[in-house]
Amino acid sequence: MNIGYVLRSWFKLRGRSLEQVSFAARRLTGMIMALYFLAHVIDISTVVLGKDVYNAFLGVFTSPPAILVDLFLWAALVIHGVLGLYSLIVEMGIMVEKRKTLLAISWVTIVLLFLMGTWVMMNVF
Amino acid sequence: MTKHVVVIGGGVTGAAIAYDLAQRGARVTLLERGSIGSGTSGRTHGLLHSGCRYVADVDVARECYLENVTLRKIAPFLFEKNGGLFVAIDESDLKYKDFFLKKCEEAGIPVKELDRNEALRLEPNLNPELKAAVLVPDGTFDPLKVMLSFLASAKLHGADIRPFNEVVGFRIESGAIKAVRVLDKTSEREYELEADYVVNATGAWANKVASLAGLSVPVKPSPGVMVALNARIGHRVFNRLNKPGDGDIVIHQRGTSVIGTTSWIVEDPDKVTIPREHVELMLKRGTELAPIVAKLKVKATFVSSRPLVGAVQASTGREVSRSFAIIDHAREGIENFASIIGGKFTTARLMAEKMADFVAERIGINQPCRTADTPLAPYWSYFT
Amino acid sequence: MKYRVIIRKYKTEWREPKYVSYEVEADPDTSVLDVVEKISLEKDRTLAFEHACHHGACGACGMIINGVERLACITKIGEVARNGMVVLEPLRGFKVISDLAVDKSRMFKQYALVKPGTHEKVVVTVEVEKLLDCLECGICYSACPIANTFEGYVGPSVIAMAYKSSSNGKVPAIIDSRRGVWACHGSFECSARCPVDFKPGETIMKIRKELLFGKLQVV
Numbered sequence: 072m073n074i075g076y077v078l079r080s081w082f083k084l085r086g087r088s089l090e091q092v093s094f095a096a097r098r099l100t101g102m103i104m105a106l107y108f109l110a111h112v113i114d115i116s117t118v119v120l121g122k123d124v125y126n127a128f129l130g131v132f133t134s135p136p137a138i139l140v141d142l143f144l145w146a147a148l149v150i151h152g153v154l155g156l157y158s159l160i161v162e163m164g165i166m167v168e169k170r171k172t173l174l175a176i177s178w179v180t181i182v183l184l185f186l187m188g189t190w191v192m193m194n195v196f
Numbered sequence: 197m198t199k200h201v202v203v204i205g206g207g208v209t210g211a212a213i214a215y216d217l218a219q220r221g222a223r224v225t226l227l228e229r230g231s232i233g234s235g236t237s238g239r240t241h242g243l244l245h246s247g248c249r250y251v252a253d254v255d256v257a258r259e260c261y262l263e264n265v266t267l268r269k270i271a272p273f274l275f276e277k278n279g280g281l282f283v284a285i286d287e288s289d290l291k292y293k294d295f296f297l298k299k300c301e302e303a304g305i306p307v308k309e310l311d312r313n314e315a316l317r318l319e320p321n322l323n324p325e326l327k328a329a330v331l332v333p334d335g336t337f338d339p340l341k342v343m344l345s346f347l348a349s350a351k352l353h354g355a356d357i358r359p360f361n362e363v364v365g366f367r368i369e370s371g372a373i374k375a376v377r378v379l380d381k382t383s384e385r386e387y388e389l390e391a392d393y394v395v396n397a398t399g400a401w402a403n404k405v406a407s408l409a410g411l412s413v414p415v416k417p418s419p420g421v422m423v424a425l426n427a428r429i430g431h432r433v434f435n436r437l438n439k440p441g442d443g444d445i446v447i448h449q450r451g452t453s454v455i456g457t458t459s460w461i462v463e464d465p466d467k468v469t470i471p472r473e474h475v476e477l478m479l480k481r482g483t484e485l486a487p488i489v490a491k492l493k494v495k496a497t498f499v500s501s502r503p504l505v506g507a508v509q510a511s512t513g514r515e516v517s518r519s520f521a522i523i524d525h526a527r528e529g530i531e532n533f534a535s536i537i538g539g540k541f542t543t544a545r546l547m548a549e550k551m552a553d554f555v556a557e558r559i560g561i562n563q564p565c566r567t568a569d570t571p572l573a574p575y576w577s578y579f580t
Numbered sequence: 581m582k583y584r585v586i587i588r589k590y591k592t593e594w595r596e597p598k599y600v601s602y603e604v605e606a607d608p609d610t611s612v613l614d615v616v617e618k619i620s621l622e623k624d625r626t627l628a629f630e631h632a633c634h635h636g637a638c639g640a641c642g643m644i645i646n647g648v649e650r651l652a653c654i655t656k657i658g659e660v661a662r663n664g665m666v667v668l669e670p671l672r673g674f675k676v677i678s679d680l681a682v683d684k685s686r687m688f689k690q691y692a693l694v695k696p697g698t699h700e701k702v703v704v705t706v707e708v709e710k711l712l713d714c715l716e717c718g719i720c721y722s723a724c725p726i727a728n729t730f731e732g733y734v735g736p737s738v739i740a741m742a743y744k745s746s747s748n749g750k751v752p753a754i755i756d757s758r759r760g761v762w763a764c765h766g767s768f769e770c771s772a773r774c775p776v777d778f779k780p781g782e783t784i785m786k787i788r789k790e791l792l793f794g795k796l797q798v799v
Contacts, residue, residue: 076728077728077729080672080673080725080729081725081729083725085647085648086646086647086648087769088768088769090767090768090769090772091723091725091767091768091772093767094725094766094767095725095767097765158765161766161785162764162766162785162788163785163788163789163792164785164786164787164788164789164790165789167785167786168782170768231629231630231632231640231681232632233631233633234630234631234632237632238631238632238633238634238640239632239633239634242637273698274698275709276699276708276709276710276711277709278708278709317705318705318706338637338638339632339633339638340632340633340639341638341698360628360677360678360681362625379626381625381626381627382591382592382628382677382678382681383591383678384591384626424635424637431704431708432708449711450710450711450712450713450715450776451713452635452636452637454635454637466621495635495654496611496634496636496653496654497635498634498653500634574691576688576691576692576716577688577691577692578688579683579685579688579689580685580689580691580692
């Protein structure tokens with residue numbers, strides 16, 4: 072069993088149900104945020120290299136192209152968070168019979184929260 | 197030196213023979229050209245016969261009933277033991293009832309006549325115009341799991357089970373089979389397997405396999421069409437109370453009901469197509485027993501060939517029972533080869549007992565049959 | 581109608597599987613299994629595939645048809661073909677014996693730990709016996725993203741069978757463990773693909789709820 076086999080197993084989407092796709096979305100966004108967190112810890116720790124280096128890094132991270140990266144991360148956060156709540160409920164055995172409705176509501180919520188976050192970021196930065 | 201018996205054919209007969217011989221101490225290898233259940237046995241109707249269908253021949257019916265009881269005893273986990281009903285729909289059926297009840301009693305099969313209302317209360321989907329109903333000890337099963345149970349039991353006693361291994365020839369020297377030539381489909385390689393005795397348990401294909409040794413077996417492949425519906429309409433088997441005919445049984449198992457069957461003879465069991473009229477006949481006959489059939493959809497239609505015994509000449513074989521036959525090829529010049537044909541799924545264990553007695557005698561094994569008293573291993577242990 | 585059936589073939593000692601194409605002539609109502617059987621009898625004598633009952637009652641013929649797990653015997657070729665093409669592959673998560681036949685021992689090995697019964701009780705006018713709907717086909721294992729990658733997972737069908745066939749209302753301790761219900765991540769693909777609607781995913785969540793709220797005991 073290699074990494075390719077594992078990834079293909081989590082992310083098989085062809086002809087799959089919305090629940091399987093949501094599972095894959097939770098996995099993917101989780102992996103992205105974990106990697107981002109690691110990168111973030113590394114870049115913040117540049118503070119030990121002195122004020123100039125740190126400020127230079129921060130400059131990169133607040134420049135316009137970086138906003139796109141932020142939006143992308145916001146999407147990952149919203150997807151992972153809302154689907155995580157969905158998971159929490161259904162995986163305790165609550166609302167299992169009505170889960171398809173709950174899942175639909177979750178995705179609508181994800182889109183709404185993403186749009187709201189986008190508006191905030193566009194207008195604040 | 198333990199004698200090596202090669203059993204050709206992984207249907208229920210071959211599986212039961214492998215089990216019986218392995219239990220008696222023989223070293224057994226079973227060769228099946230496809231997957232387990234890919235032949236006739238997999239496409240059986242799935243009826244654990246009470247024997248009542250054959251009451252016209254009391255000995256056959258009794259034999260069937262005793263095997264029914266034995267199987268329930270050694271593997272209760274394999275069967276839905278809800279019994280069955282023989283239902284009279286028209287006048288001709290009703291006239292058959294007294295003969296039927298009398299013969300069941302003669303055969304020693306415990307049956308009970310129910311009144312109309314009781315029958316409809318137990319099985320509300322039956323035709324409300326029914327004129328009589330008799331409760332019989334039928335049962336139903338999943339054929340694949342039954343075969344796997346026999347094979348699991350055989351493996352417990354050391355048998356080597358090889359699916360996807362097709363027999364393509366025999367090496368015959370001085371009037372005996374020295375080795376069987378086998379094609380292993382999983383590696384596309386041929387190999388030779390030495391054997392002290394060879395059993396041909398390929399049923400409808402028995403003649404095809406025997407001809408590889410230059411012999412013939414009087415088996416008549418006889419297909420019959422089954423129609424599976426997309427719902428389950430009852431708990432007890434529905435039988436038509438009359439002489440055996442087409443489409444007079446509806447069996448229920450898990451979530452499906454299956455109507456069967458018809459019967460005709462073919463030359464080659466590998467070349468059978470399903471005639472449309474048979475499917476329509478099944479649906480018509482099923483509707484006569486249970487009107488709800490007309491409202492259901494057909495989930496699948498399937499066919500496989502029974503190994504009917506053709507004319508068995510006195511010089512080439514013997515019938516150990518009126519329902520099946522062992523053909524001893526020693527009378528045709530090959531001393532360690534025998535074929536078994538005929539029979540029903542329900543009597544497989546008995547067929548295996550007789551065949552194992554036959555083979556054991558010839559390879560010097562002195563053990564009696566114990567399969568009627570030993571619980572069968574669970575089917576899932578076949579895989580472990 | 582003409583169809584092109586592409587089958588993933590594999591024989592022992594091959595380094596990699598090979599996709600082989602067969603041109604067939606079939607009625608769109610013919611089952612995929614009947615088409616495969618015809619190919620094995622007329623065109624490719626060593627094609628290895630599993631089948632038994634031919635009516636969706638035994639679970640032998642599970643395979644991946646155009647990317648989705650199905651029972652080949654009750655799948656009509658006309659319904660799944662895309663531009664006249666059907667790709668057949670063996671189930672995932674099991675070791676391939678050859679071509680479309682897989683070794684299901686990875687699933688059946690778990691039975692010894694859990695010892696599921698085979699029947700469930702049904703009460704109509706009187707109590708009758710019924711074999712559990714589960715065909716033990718392995719399709720849920722193939723569909724489950726966890727079962728594919730976690731060898732020790734008891735698995736959706738076995739967990740559901742242990743629960744539904746329990747004679748004393750209890751389940752074996754392994755069900756309430758990392759290898760049992762707690763390995764599930766709620767993708768519900770098992771229930772989506774199950775050919776008999778056995779609802780393994782829902783059953784797993786039900787067991788979790790009952791364990792969390794103290795309503796289910798383990799043995």
